[in-house]
């Protein structure tokens with residue numbers, strides 16, 4: 001057995017089509033959802049949360065269609081803690097080769113106040129709804145929403161109830177992006193130590209990015225024993241978004257030396273799906289976004305470009321091809337040096353002698369001072385001027 005095969009497997013649960021689509025303005029059409037689900041399935045996502053079937057006829061239809069089309073991924077639908085939601089969810093996912101019902105209720109004091117349930121009444125509701133879901137489906141995920149702001153004793157109590165009622169995955173949501181890495185790890189560790197039956201189920205981590213810590217919190221939870229990460233493409237999601245799939249997957253790949261866990265994601269498909277989700281959701285990816293931002297594999301400064309031309313590892317910890325990009329982008333601008341200009345001109349078909357390079361370089365710098373980025377066409381124009389001045 002290879003070293004990688006021996007490593008603990010971490011399941012990737014993608015919720016782009018559910019939590020991601022809940023971002024105001026990110027609504028996708030039926031066809032777009034099917035297309036994204038097919039891409040997720042093909043890239044090796046373990047569980048696709050396809051939607052919230054009770055929310056609308058459209059959501060129900062999309063979840064049912066995705067359930068029928070999925071080839072390998074488990075298809076999951078979301079349901080609140082009531083029989084009507086759960087039945088509707090089951091109706092939608094039951095066509096999948098591997099269906100899952102995900103039911104949840106807010107367990108923190110603030111969330112308990114909304115349905116006006118006391119601790120015992122809520123515990124009973126959890127028992128009844130998880131039992132109901134489990135009678136319909138063998139694969140049931142339960143989430144105590146706002147888990148990171150729920151009293152520890154109560155959290156242990158309700159997690160135990162959900163496990164006894166048949167939940168196979170317990171998801172621990174940081175619903176408002178409030179936790180920090182050490183606390184995220186401690187919470188999973190505490191539940192694994194204190195809750196009877198915890199070793200028979202999978203713990204999941206579901207983080208939001210309100211304080212910019214969603215990826216760090218998810219990875220910390222994995223180190224403490226969570227074995228499912230809930231995430232979205234491009235980190236799409238409510239408010240500041242969810243843990244970004246591309247970030248956790250690439251972190252586990254690149255830093256496998258210190259985080260020896262494996263996923264089944266074909267990382268070469270990341271760039272393509274990132275672009276497609278940006279287009280269909282209407283949420284562009286910020287230029288400096290980790291992994292998939294336009295500048296994530298771009299270099300402009302002379303020192304960096306020179307280093308990159310000599311050995312890409314000088315300034316890159318991943319290869320562009322790892323995420324399906326053809327090559328690093330050496331952006332030509334005022335910080336670029338001679339080495340990059342020579343390489344760029346060579347790509348464009350000009351093998352310049354030193355005196356020619358000097359001439360073009362002076363004019364390139366003058367142009368770069370006036371323009372943010374110097375494109376290939378600009379360089380070709382400089383080259384044409386240089387030839388006609390000779």
Ligand code: KIV
Pocket residue numbers: 019104143145146171173174175176206208
């Ligand atoms: O953030 C959250 O708590 C959720 C739950 C529905 C799992 O998305």
Ligand code: ZN
Pocket residue numbers: 019173175206208
């Ligand atoms: Zn969420």
